[in-house]
Amino acid sequence: MRLMLALVATGLLAACDIGTEERDEVASTRTVQRSYSPVPPGTIARGTAAREAALAPPGPEVTRDLLARGEERFRAFCAPCHGTSGRGDGTVVSHGFPPPSSYHEERLRALAPEQIVQVITHGKGRMFSYADRVLPEERWAIAHYVKDLQSRGQGPSPDQGLAKP
Incomplete structure:
Protein backbone atom coordinates (compact mmCIF):
# COMPACT_ATOMS: atom_id res chain seq x y z
CA MET A 1 0.00 0.00 0.00
CA ARG A 2 2.82 2.39 0.89
CA LEU A 3 4.58 1.50 -2.30
CA MET A 4 1.44 2.37 -4.27
CA LEU A 5 1.13 5.80 -2.56
CA ALA A 6 4.81 6.54 -3.18
CA LEU A 7 4.41 5.76 -6.88
CA VAL A 8 1.30 7.95 -7.20
CA ALA A 9 3.00 10.84 -5.36
CA THR A 10 6.09 10.53 -7.56
CA GLY A 11 3.91 10.51 -10.67
CA LEU A 12 2.04 13.64 -9.54
CA LEU A 13 5.27 15.50 -8.77
CA ALA A 14 6.73 14.54 -12.13
CA ALA A 15 3.58 15.75 -13.89
CA CYS A 16 4.01 19.20 -12.36
CA ASP A 17 7.28 19.66 -14.22
CA ILE A 18 6.12 18.77 -17.74
CA GLY A 19 6.95 21.41 -20.32
CA THR A 20 9.87 23.05 -18.51
CA GLU A 21 12.68 21.14 -20.18
CA GLU A 22 14.25 24.41 -21.38
CA ARG A 23 14.76 25.84 -17.93
CA ASP A 24 17.21 28.52 -19.10
CA GLU A 25 14.43 30.25 -21.05
CA VAL A 26 11.72 29.87 -18.42
CA ALA A 27 11.25 32.29 -15.51
CA SER A 28 9.93 31.32 -12.11
CA THR A 29 6.41 32.18 -13.29
CA ARG A 30 6.88 29.81 -16.22
CA THR A 31 6.70 32.63 -18.75
CA VAL A 32 8.93 32.10 -21.74
CA GLN A 33 11.60 34.79 -21.88
CA ARG A 34 12.44 35.90 -25.41
CA SER A 35 14.94 38.47 -26.50
CA TYR A 36 13.70 41.82 -27.85
CA SER A 37 13.35 41.88 -31.60
CA PRO A 38 12.64 45.30 -33.13
CA VAL A 39 9.64 45.88 -35.38
CA PRO A 40 10.75 45.67 -39.01
CA PRO A 41 10.78 49.01 -40.84
CA GLY A 42 7.67 49.75 -42.88
CA THR A 43 5.35 47.59 -40.79
CA ILE A 44 2.13 48.88 -39.28
CA ALA A 45 0.53 47.54 -36.13
CA ARG A 46 -2.64 45.50 -36.63
CA GLY A 47 -5.76 47.67 -36.39
CA THR A 48 -3.98 50.96 -37.10
CA ALA A 49 -5.80 51.63 -40.38
CA ALA A 50 -9.21 51.06 -38.80
CA ARG A 51 -8.31 53.25 -35.82
CA GLU A 52 -7.10 56.08 -38.07
CA ALA A 53 -10.21 55.79 -40.26
CA ALA A 54 -12.41 56.06 -37.16
CA LEU A 55 -10.61 59.28 -36.16
CA ALA A 56 -10.71 60.87 -39.63
CA PRO A 57 -12.91 63.96 -40.05
CA PRO A 58 -15.78 64.61 -40.37
CA GLY A 59 -16.59 61.72 -38.04
CA PRO A 60 -20.00 60.12 -37.60
CA GLU A 61 -23.27 61.84 -38.36
CA VAL A 62 -24.60 63.86 -35.41
CA THR A 63 -27.77 62.24 -34.09
CA ARG A 64 -29.64 62.30 -30.79
CA ASP A 65 -28.19 58.90 -29.95
CA LEU A 66 -24.66 60.15 -30.62
CA LEU A 67 -25.21 63.21 -28.39
CA ALA A 68 -26.70 61.01 -25.66
CA ARG A 69 -23.67 58.72 -25.82
CA GLY A 70 -21.42 61.79 -25.81
CA GLU A 71 -23.12 63.13 -22.70
CA GLU A 72 -22.71 59.77 -20.94
CA ARG A 73 -19.01 59.54 -21.82
CA PHE A 74 -18.51 63.25 -21.01
CA ARG A 75 -19.93 62.74 -17.52
CA ALA A 76 -17.69 59.72 -16.99
CA PHE A 77 -14.40 61.07 -18.33
CA CYS A 78 -14.59 64.88 -18.63
CA ALA A 79 -16.92 66.14 -15.89
CA PRO A 80 -14.56 65.33 -12.98
CA CYS A 81 -12.29 68.14 -14.22
CA HIS A 82 -14.40 70.26 -16.58
CA GLY A 83 -17.65 70.04 -14.61
CA THR A 84 -21.04 68.97 -15.94
CA SER A 85 -21.59 72.41 -17.48
CA GLY A 86 -18.11 72.52 -19.05
CA ARG A 87 -17.11 75.61 -17.04
CA GLY A 88 -13.99 74.10 -15.45
CA ASP A 89 -15.61 73.58 -12.06
CA GLY A 90 -15.36 69.80 -11.69
CA THR A 91 -14.95 67.96 -8.41
CA VAL A 92 -11.15 67.74 -8.73
CA VAL A 93 -10.96 71.53 -8.41
CA SER A 94 -12.45 71.31 -4.91
CA HIS A 95 -9.63 68.90 -4.04
CA GLY A 96 -6.92 71.41 -4.90
CA PHE A 97 -6.27 70.71 -8.57
CA PRO A 98 -6.00 73.75 -10.86
CA PRO A 99 -9.21 74.44 -12.78
CA PRO A 100 -9.15 73.59 -16.48
CA SER A 101 -10.29 76.06 -19.11
CA SER A 102 -14.00 76.60 -19.55
CA TYR A 103 -15.46 75.27 -22.79
CA HIS A 104 -17.38 78.53 -22.97
CA GLU A 105 -14.25 80.65 -23.50
CA GLU A 106 -14.16 82.13 -26.98
CA ARG A 107 -10.94 80.34 -27.98
CA LEU A 108 -12.45 76.95 -27.11
CA ARG A 109 -15.80 77.77 -28.70
CA ALA A 110 -13.89 78.29 -31.96
CA LEU A 111 -12.54 74.71 -31.96
CA ALA A 112 -13.96 72.30 -34.52
CA PRO A 113 -15.06 68.84 -33.34
CA GLU A 114 -12.01 67.24 -34.99
CA GLN A 115 -9.73 69.48 -32.91
CA ILE A 116 -11.51 68.37 -29.73
CA VAL A 117 -11.04 64.74 -30.83
CA GLN A 118 -7.31 65.43 -31.26
CA VAL A 119 -7.07 66.87 -27.74
CA ILE A 120 -8.87 63.84 -26.31
CA THR A 121 -6.55 61.56 -28.30
CA GLN A 154 -25.57 75.71 -20.34
CA GLY A 155 -24.84 76.49 -16.72
CA PRO A 156 -23.55 79.54 -14.90
CA SER A 157 -19.85 80.20 -14.65
CA PRO A 158 -18.30 79.37 -11.26
CA ASP A 159 -17.87 83.10 -10.50
CA GLN A 160 -21.53 83.85 -11.20
CA GLY A 161 -22.66 81.27 -8.65
CA LEU A 162 -20.97 83.05 -5.74
CA ALA A 163 -23.00 85.59 -3.85
CA LYS A 164 -20.91 88.52 -2.63
CA PRO A 165 -21.95 90.37 0.53
Whole structure:
Protein backbone atom coordinates (compact mmCIF):
# COMPACT_ATOMS: atom_id res chain seq x y z
CA MET A 1 0.00 0.00 0.00
CA ARG A 2 2.82 2.39 0.89
CA LEU A 3 4.58 1.50 -2.30
CA MET A 4 1.44 2.37 -4.27
CA LEU A 5 1.13 5.80 -2.56
CA ALA A 6 4.81 6.54 -3.18
CA LEU A 7 4.41 5.76 -6.88
CA VAL A 8 1.30 7.95 -7.20
CA ALA A 9 3.00 10.84 -5.36
CA THR A 10 6.09 10.53 -7.56
CA GLY A 11 3.91 10.51 -10.67
CA LEU A 12 2.04 13.64 -9.54
CA LEU A 13 5.27 15.50 -8.77
CA ALA A 14 6.73 14.54 -12.13
CA ALA A 15 3.58 15.75 -13.89
CA CYS A 16 4.01 19.20 -12.36
CA ASP A 17 7.28 19.66 -14.22
CA ILE A 18 6.12 18.77 -17.74
CA GLY A 19 6.95 21.41 -20.32
CA THR A 20 9.87 23.05 -18.51
CA GLU A 21 12.68 21.14 -20.18
CA GLU A 22 14.25 24.41 -21.38
CA ARG A 23 14.76 25.84 -17.93
CA ASP A 24 17.21 28.52 -19.10
CA GLU A 25 14.43 30.25 -21.05
CA VAL A 26 11.72 29.87 -18.42
CA ALA A 27 11.25 32.29 -15.51
CA SER A 28 9.93 31.32 -12.11
CA THR A 29 6.41 32.18 -13.29
CA ARG A 30 6.88 29.81 -16.22
CA THR A 31 6.70 32.63 -18.75
CA VAL A 32 8.93 32.10 -21.74
CA GLN A 33 11.60 34.79 -21.88
CA ARG A 34 12.44 35.90 -25.41
CA SER A 35 14.94 38.47 -26.50
CA TYR A 36 13.70 41.82 -27.85
CA SER A 37 13.35 41.88 -31.60
CA PRO A 38 12.64 45.30 -33.13
CA VAL A 39 9.64 45.88 -35.38
CA PRO A 40 10.75 45.67 -39.01
CA PRO A 41 10.78 49.01 -40.84
CA GLY A 42 7.67 49.75 -42.88
CA THR A 43 5.35 47.59 -40.79
CA ILE A 44 2.13 48.88 -39.28
CA ALA A 45 0.53 47.54 -36.13
CA ARG A 46 -2.64 45.50 -36.63
CA GLY A 47 -5.76 47.67 -36.39
CA THR A 48 -3.98 50.96 -37.10
CA ALA A 49 -5.80 51.63 -40.38
CA ALA A 50 -9.21 51.06 -38.80
CA ARG A 51 -8.31 53.25 -35.82
CA GLU A 52 -7.10 56.08 -38.07
CA ALA A 53 -10.21 55.79 -40.26
CA ALA A 54 -12.41 56.06 -37.16
CA LEU A 55 -10.61 59.28 -36.16
CA ALA A 56 -10.71 60.87 -39.63
CA PRO A 57 -12.91 63.96 -40.05
CA PRO A 58 -15.78 64.61 -40.37
CA GLY A 59 -16.59 61.72 -38.04
CA PRO A 60 -20.00 60.12 -37.60
CA GLU A 61 -23.27 61.84 -38.36
CA VAL A 62 -24.60 63.86 -35.41
CA THR A 63 -27.77 62.24 -34.09
CA ARG A 64 -29.64 62.30 -30.79
CA ASP A 65 -28.19 58.90 -29.95
CA LEU A 66 -24.66 60.15 -30.62
CA LEU A 67 -25.21 63.21 -28.39
CA ALA A 68 -26.70 61.01 -25.66
CA ARG A 69 -23.67 58.72 -25.82
CA GLY A 70 -21.42 61.79 -25.81
CA GLU A 71 -23.12 63.13 -22.70
CA GLU A 72 -22.71 59.77 -20.94
CA ARG A 73 -19.01 59.54 -21.82
CA PHE A 74 -18.51 63.25 -21.01
CA ARG A 75 -19.93 62.74 -17.52
CA ALA A 76 -17.69 59.72 -16.99
CA PHE A 77 -14.40 61.07 -18.33
CA CYS A 78 -14.59 64.88 -18.63
CA ALA A 79 -16.92 66.14 -15.89
CA PRO A 80 -14.56 65.33 -12.98
CA CYS A 81 -12.29 68.14 -14.22
CA HIS A 82 -14.40 70.26 -16.58
CA GLY A 83 -17.65 70.04 -14.61
CA THR A 84 -21.04 68.97 -15.94
CA SER A 85 -21.59 72.41 -17.48
CA GLY A 86 -18.11 72.52 -19.05
CA ARG A 87 -17.11 75.61 -17.04
CA GLY A 88 -13.99 74.10 -15.45
CA ASP A 89 -15.61 73.58 -12.06
CA GLY A 90 -15.36 69.80 -11.69
CA THR A 91 -14.95 67.96 -8.41
CA VAL A 92 -11.15 67.74 -8.73
CA VAL A 93 -10.96 71.53 -8.41
CA SER A 94 -12.45 71.31 -4.91
CA HIS A 95 -9.63 68.90 -4.04
CA GLY A 96 -6.92 71.41 -4.90
CA PHE A 97 -6.27 70.71 -8.57
CA PRO A 98 -6.00 73.75 -10.86
CA PRO A 99 -9.21 74.44 -12.78
CA PRO A 100 -9.15 73.59 -16.48
CA SER A 101 -10.29 76.06 -19.11
CA SER A 102 -14.00 76.60 -19.55
CA TYR A 103 -15.46 75.27 -22.79
CA HIS A 104 -17.38 78.53 -22.97
CA GLU A 105 -14.25 80.65 -23.50
CA GLU A 106 -14.16 82.13 -26.98
CA ARG A 107 -10.94 80.34 -27.98
CA LEU A 108 -12.45 76.95 -27.11
CA ARG A 109 -15.80 77.77 -28.70
CA ALA A 110 -13.89 78.29 -31.96
CA LEU A 111 -12.54 74.71 -31.96
CA ALA A 112 -13.96 72.30 -34.52
CA PRO A 113 -15.06 68.84 -33.34
CA GLU A 114 -12.01 67.24 -34.99
CA GLN A 115 -9.73 69.48 -32.91
CA ILE A 116 -11.51 68.37 -29.73
CA VAL A 117 -11.04 64.74 -30.83
CA GLN A 118 -7.31 65.43 -31.26
CA VAL A 119 -7.07 66.87 -27.74
CA ILE A 120 -8.87 63.84 -26.31
CA THR A 121 -6.55 61.56 -28.30
CA HIS A 122 -3.20 63.27 -27.60
CA GLY A 123 -3.87 65.47 -24.57
CA LYS A 124 -2.88 69.10 -24.20
CA GLY A 125 -1.36 71.13 -21.38
CA ARG A 126 -2.15 69.40 -18.07
CA MET A 127 -4.68 67.11 -19.72
CA PHE A 128 -3.25 63.71 -20.55
CA SER A 129 -4.26 61.52 -23.46
CA TYR A 130 -7.46 59.50 -23.17
CA ALA A 131 -6.67 57.37 -26.23
CA ASP A 132 -6.30 54.26 -24.10
CA ARG A 133 -9.57 54.89 -22.22
CA VAL A 134 -12.01 56.29 -24.79
CA LEU A 135 -12.78 54.57 -28.09
CA PRO A 136 -12.50 56.68 -31.28
CA GLU A 137 -16.28 56.63 -31.83
CA GLU A 138 -16.81 57.83 -28.27
CA ARG A 139 -14.28 60.66 -28.75
CA TRP A 140 -16.42 61.94 -31.62
CA ALA A 141 -19.53 61.63 -29.47
CA ILE A 142 -17.86 63.64 -26.68
CA ALA A 143 -16.65 66.28 -29.14
CA HIS A 144 -20.12 66.76 -30.61
CA TYR A 145 -21.64 66.86 -27.13
CA VAL A 146 -19.14 69.58 -26.13
CA LYS A 147 -20.12 71.61 -29.21
CA ASP A 148 -23.79 71.13 -28.27
CA LEU A 149 -23.03 72.19 -24.69
CA GLN A 150 -21.28 75.30 -25.99
CA SER A 151 -24.14 76.20 -28.30
CA ARG A 152 -26.61 75.96 -25.44
CA GLY A 153 -24.34 77.98 -23.13
CA GLN A 154 -25.57 75.71 -20.34
CA GLY A 155 -24.84 76.49 -16.72
CA PRO A 156 -23.55 79.54 -14.90
CA SER A 157 -19.85 80.20 -14.65
CA PRO A 158 -18.30 79.37 -11.26
CA ASP A 159 -17.87 83.10 -10.50
CA GLN A 160 -21.53 83.85 -11.20
CA GLY A 161 -22.66 81.27 -8.65
CA LEU A 162 -20.97 83.05 -5.74
CA ALA A 163 -23.00 85.59 -3.85
CA LYS A 164 -20.91 88.52 -2.63
CA PRO A 165 -21.95 90.37 0.53
